[in-house]
Amino acid sequence: MGKKERYEIILAGSGGQGLVLAGIMLGEAAVLEGRNVVQTQSYGIASRGGLSLAEVIIDREEIIYQQVQEPDIILALTEEALEKYAALAEKGVRIFYDTTLAKPRAGENLTGYPFTKIASDLGNVASVNILSLGAMTAAVPMVKTESLAGVIRKRFQGKALEMNLEALRKGVELI
Amino acid sequence: MNELFKKGRETLGREVRLIQGNQAMSEGAIYAGARFFAGYPITPSSEIAEDCSKVMLKVGGVYMQMEDEIASIAAVIGASLAGAKAFTATSGPGFSLMQENLGVAVMGEVPCVVINVQRRGPSTGLSTKPAQGDIMQLRWGRHGDQSVIALCPATVSECFAMTVTAFNFAEKFRVPVIVAPDEIVAHMRETFSLPEPGEVEVIDRKKPSGSPKDYKPFVADADGVAPLAAYGSEYVFHVSSSMHGPDGYSNNDPANAAWRVAQLHRKIEMHRDEIVITKNFATEDADVLMIAFGATTRASRAAALELRKQGIKAGVLQLITLWPFADREVATLADKVKTVIVPEMNYSGQVAGEVQRVLGSGADIRRVNSYNGEVITPQEIRRVIS
Numbered sequence: 001m002g003k004k005e006r007y008e009i010i011l012a013g014s015g016g017q018g019l020v021l022a023g024i025m026l027g028e029a030a031v032l033e034g035r036n037v038v039q040t041q042s043y044g045i046a047s048r049g050g051l052s053l054a055e056v057i058i059d060r061e062e063i064i065y066q067q068v069q070e071p072d073i074i075l076a077l078t079e080e081a082l083e084k085y086a087a088l089a090e091k092g093v094r095i096f097y098d099t100t101l102a103k104p105r106a107g108e109n110l111t112g113y114p115f116t117k118i119a120s121d122l123g124n125v126a127s128v129n130i131l132s133l134g135a136m137t138a139a140v141p142m143v144k145t146e147s148l149a150g151v152i153r154k155r156f157q158g159k160a161l162e163m164n165l166e167a168l169r170k171g172v173e174l175i
Numbered sequence: 176m177n178e179l180f181k182k183g184r185e186t187l188g189r190e191v192r193l194i195q196g197n198q199a200m201s202e203g204a205i206y207a208g209a210r211f212f213a214g215y216p217i218t219p220s221s222e223i224a225e226d227c228s229k230v231m232l233k234v235g236g237v238y239m240q241m242e243d244e245i246a247s248i249a250a251v252i253g254a255s256l257a258g259a260k261a262f263t264a265t266s267g268p269g270f271s272l273m274q275e276n277l278g279v280a281v282m283g284e285v286p287c288v289v290i291n292v293q294r295r296g297p298s299t300g301l302s303t304k305p306a307q308g309d310i311m312q313l314r315w316g317r318h319g320d321q322s323v324i325a326l327c328p329a330t331v332s333e334c335f336a337m338t339v340t341a342f343n344f345a346e347k348f349r350v351p352v353i354v355a356p357d358e359i360v361a362h363m364r365e366t367f368s369l370p371e372p373g374e375v376e377v378i379d380r381k382k383p384s385g386s387p388k389d390y391k392p393f394v395a396d397a398d399g400v401a402p403l404a405a406y407g408s409e410y411v412f413h414v415s416s417s418m419h420g421p422d423g424y425s426n427n428d429p430a431n432a433a434w435r436v437a438q439l440h441r442k443i444e445m446h447r448d449e450i451v452i453t454k455n456f457a458t459e460d461a462d463v464l465m466i467a468f469g470a471t472t473r474a475s476r477a478a479a480l481e482l483r484k485q486g487i488k489a490g491v492l493q494l495i496t497l498w499p500f501a502d503r504e505v506a507t508l509a510d511k512v513k514t515v516i517v518p519e520m521n522y523s524g525q526v527a528g529e530v531q532r533v534l535g536s537g538a539d540i541r542r543v544n545s546y547n548g549e550v551i552t553p554q555e556i557r558r559v560i561s
């Protein structure tokens with residue numbers, strides 16, 4: 001699949017899954033590649049639980065309206081999030097979801113992996129965001145995996161760095 | 176000052192970064208020379224307090240976490256009178272708590288900046304959701320008969336630039352300036368590159384130069400603004416929230432009161448053209464004009480582009496300065512169009528009411544309002560045309 005000029009991405013799940021941070025890291029990777037980025041988020045008052053989502057728009061041109069209108073790719077890490085977006089798969093939106101927390105669904109453009117379980121097996125359930133990003137960017141070339149790795153190297157050090165790079169690798173290998 | 180800039184830049188970094196509106200406002204404050212922050216963190220403005228708690232000490236400034244918003248603005252006023260460029264950041268209920276002391280700053284002509292990130296109310300409402308419901312409070316939140324300046328950015332770059340501008344206006348006109356983005360703009364991240372020192376103009380308050388014993392803190396120069404000395408300097412002076420004379424001491428003479436009240440308004444009226452900032456997008460040949468501010472500017476621009484594809488000539492007037500209101504700019508542009516649309520994230524049409532006041536009851540003004548904590552979309556704006 002060739003790289004498009006513009007990508008609109010939704011990362012949805014529940015508070016505490018690191019979705020806003022995933023949105024920031026995806027955005028930072030695109031900035032490293034010299035592109036314009038707008039990242040927004042929507043969450044409730046709870047720091048854990050409740051529908052939480054991050055939106056990222058990557059474009060070579062100026063990004064005028066800040067919200068995602070025509071998503072190219074969606075990550076759903078909970079049943080609630082998948083329910084909200086599953087119907088878009090029929091319209092051609094690529095949806096990645098977590099089979100640990102959401103019921104499996106059949107259908108074109110719907111791809112399920114046990115992201116949370118794999119992250120947990122790696123030793124840190126909190127790396128589920130990076131693991132998912134790894135899978136998504138391997139399937140759809142929004143940014144280069146190497147740019148994401150660069151962002152991770154900037155943000156983390158020591159054990160956390162190793163673990164997150166490993167999570168990214170595992171995510172890429174899923175595809 | 177240059178040394179401080181250098182220090183600020185080393186701390187803040189140089190490269191193109193993805194940063195949040197809130198962060199751009201704290202960086203704008205540092206760039207403008209702010210070296211004092213006092214605040215009480217509140218969503219969706221908390222990142223500003225967080226940033227300042229890290230950066231202020233590194234640039235030789237002061238960060239004070241206060242017990243509440245009343246104390247926060249009081250500390251800001253004190254710091255400013257001691258010569259520092261000072262600011263605070265808050266939202267919703269916190270902004271309400273600051274009103275009385277903001278009145279003190281108006282009356283004492285104390286330069287200061289308050290960032291009020293607008294969230295959905297009333298009261299504690301939906302603390303994490305956006306709104307544009309404080310437009311009238313920005314202007315009239317304080318009792319009495321007073322005037323302030325309020326600015327409203329729509330992008331992360333404008334968050335930076337308008338915070339620098341807010342400090343410039345505060346310093347130049349000895350007035351509180353409020354920067355009031357909605358939650359969307361404050362929490363949004365965009366690509367941003369920090370300007371070099373000197374690239375953006377930074378204005379410092381006028382200081383007195385005459386003999387300290389002759390200093391009168393409320394005798395204005397020809398530009399309508401009096402020089403301001405610093406507490407702790409050889410200029411010993413008095414500032415009171417009660418009616419005072421040219422020397423700052425209590426004065427109940429009606430002629431003095433009339434002079435003081437008028438001066439607080441006139442210094443802003445005199446510089447109105449400099450203070451009122453607007454941006455035009457494809458307005459030259461427009462038949463449909465959207466008058467927008469904050470995040471709704473972005474939805475309006477997207478709607479205007481779509482309408483043009485359908486053959487409808489649409490343009491956008493962005494109000495960056497909300498107060499004083501852009502009467503002349505609105506009247507001049509609206510005069511040439513058939514329909515005016517005012518999208519805003521409030522029920523009461525606070526800006527639409529102002530536009531109506533400017534254009535008169537006969538004008539075709541269509542309102543688009545959202546008050547559910549969600550943003551206005553380009554489709555919602557387009558719908559009122561077709």
